[in-house]
Amino acid sequence: MWEFLQTYGPRLLDGALVTCAQFILAALVACVAALAAGLGRLSSLWPVRSLSVVYIELFRGTSLLVQLYWIFFVLPLFGISLPKFEAGFLSVGLNVGAYGAEIVRGAIQAVPRGQWEAGYALSMSPAKRMRRIILPQALVLMLPPWGNLMIELLKGTALVALIAVPDLMFVAKQINGATFRSAEAFGAALLVYYLLARVLITPAMRGLERAMARRLGRA
Amino acid sequence: MDLSAYPLELPESDRPMVRFMNVTKSYGSLVVLDSLNLDIQQGEMVSVIGPSGSGKTTVLRMLMTLETINDGVIYVDGKPLTHMVRNGRLVPADEAHLRRMRASIGMCFQHFNLFPHMTALQNCMEGPVQVLGLPKAEARARAEELLAMVGMIDKKDQHPSRLSGGQQQRVAIARALAMRPRIMLFDEVTSALDPEVIGEVTQVIRKLVAEHDLTMLMVTHQMGFARDISDRICFFYKGRIEEQAAPEQFFTNPQRERTQQFLRAVKDAD
C-alpha cells in the first residue's frame, strides 16, 4: 500500500484537486440556481413561477448522469458547446440547485407570518423585506439540510469523470486500468472522498450554522 | 452492593404480596428514592400521594421493572423480583426472570399508552394471545367480558384515536386486567383526563376494589377518591415515606408537619 501511494499518490492528489475545484464551482452554481429558483417559485408573476417549476421538476425528475450527458453531448447540437470541465460543474451544480431550490422555498415559507407582517407594517418594499427580514431568518433554517446537500454534491462530482474530466474518480479508474490494483486505486479514492466529506465539508457547514445562529442572537 | 443480608425468599410466616427492602434509586447524584421499606399485603389497596418529585411514580415503575434499582431488593409474593437466585446467592435478574415475575403485575399509565394501530378489542387481546398463548376465541371472550365490565363493549372496534381520554383509560384498564395480574398498578390514571370524565374511570377502579381480590398500588392526586377506596395512604416526601396510615386517621389526624402542610395546600387548591 505504501509503495502504491508513493507511486500514485501525486496523481491521486492532482485528481483530488480537480474534484475540489469541481466541488467549489458546482456549489456556487447550485447556490445561485437554488436561490433564484426557490424565490422564483414564490414569485407572484406566473411566468417566473412556471419557469422555476419546470427547472426544478426537470432536474429533480431525471438522473444527474442523464443531465450531464445531455449537456455535454446534446447541447452542442443547439450551438452551445461547453468544454468538459465547465459542462461538468455546471451539470452537477444545476442538478443540486434544483434540490436546493426546494430547501430555499421551504425555509422561506417556514419564517413565521408575523415577520412578514412586521416588515409590511414598517412599509418596507417587498424586495427589501425579503432581503432584510425574511432571508436572514430563512438562511438559518436552510443550513442544516443544505449541509447534507453539499455531501450529495461532492458525490455528484464523481460523475464528471465519465465525460473525461480528470478528477479523483477519473484518476482512480486510470490507475485501475493500468495496474489492475483495484482495491488500492478505488479504495484510496473512496477514502479521499470520505475525508473531504467528513473532515472538510461537514465541519465547515456546522461552523457556518453556528456562525449564522450567533448572528441572529440564538446561540 | 452487598446482597448477602437479603433472604433468597421470604418465609411463609412473613410473606406480603410486595415488599420493598432498602430500595434506593438515583439518577447520578439525584436520589429519587432513599432506602425505601414498604410492605403491601395481598388484597390491599394502597394509595401513594405526595408532591411532584417525591418519587411516588418511581415506586410503581420499579415494581413494573420499567426502572432498574441501585440498591436493595424488591420481593413479589415472597420471591425476589429485581434479583434471582443463582448458586445459592442473589444476583441481578436476567430478562427471563423478569418476564416470569412480570406476569403477575399489570399497569395503567397516565397517558394510557394504548396501541394506536389496534382497536380496543385488539388492544385487549394482544397480551393474552401473544404472551399467554391463549387461543384467539378464548382471548376474545375474555377481552369482551372485560370491555363490558369497564363499559366499553359498544366501542370495542374503535381505534384509540376515536375514543375520549376517559374511554381510552377504561380500555387500558381492561387491557391490563386481561393478563390476569395479581397486582395492579395505577400511575396517575386520571391526571391527563378532563374533569368531567374522571368519574367514569374512578368508577371502574371502585368496582375493581369492591369485586376483586387484587393487590393494588395507586399514585393519585385525588384525595377524596384515595380516601374512599384505600386501605392505607402512603405520603412520600423527598424520596422517603413521611407518613403512612389508614385513610381516616391520615386525613383527619395527620401526625407530621409536612403531611399537614401538604394536605392544607391541596385543600386550598380545591
Add this chain to the structure above:
Amino acid sequence: MTFDWNWEFAFEILPRLLRATINTLIAAGVGYGIAMILGLVFALALRSSGRLPRTLLREVLEFIRSTPLVVQIFFIFYVGPQVGITLSPWVAGMIAIGLHYSAYLAEVYRAGIEAVPRGQWESCRALNLTTRDSYVRIILPQALPHAVPGMGNYLVGILKDTPMLSVIGVTELMQAANSIGSETYRFLEPYTLVGLIFLALSLPTAGLVRLGERRLRRKLGL
C-alpha cells in the same frame, strides 16, 4: 441553431429503449429490495448491540453515505476478481446500489422507530411482550408511517441512480442510449428520450408514494 430532431429515428430506437427500461425497473426494484432488508438489519443493530460495534457500524454507514455510489460500484465490481471472486455486472451493481441505499434507509428506519413514543415500549413491557414481539407487532407498525415519506424519496432516488450501473456494463436504459449513440453518432434523440422516460417514471412514482402514505395512515387508524 441546428436543431435536427429526427422523428423517424426516435421511433426506431424507442422500442429498444423501452426494453432497456424494463431492466432499469428490475435493477431499481431488486436494489431497493436489498436496501430495505439490509437497512432494517442495520437499523436494529444500531439500536441493540454494544457500544463499540454500534459506533463502528455508525461510522461504516456514514462512510457509505458520504462517498460516491459510482466509485463504490467500480470498487465492488473490480475488487472481486482481485480476491478471486468474479461478480457479474448485475450482481456487483445490485450489491453496490443495495448497500448504498441501505445506509440511507437505516437512518430512515431509525428515525421512524425513535418517533414512536416511549409509552408504547412501556406498555409492551407491562404486557410482558418479548422484545421481538414488541418490535414486530407494536413498534415497527407505528414506525412505518413515519418512515414512508423517506422510503419513498429513496425509491425515486434509487431509480434515478440506476444509470450509474452503465459504467460497469449493466444493460439498463443509459447503457442502451450509450450504445445507440456510439453506433449511430446521434446523441440528441437517445439522451433526450432517456430523460423523458425518467421523467415519466419518477414523477408518477413520487405521486404514488404520497398516495400510499395517506392510505397507510388510514389503514393503521392513525
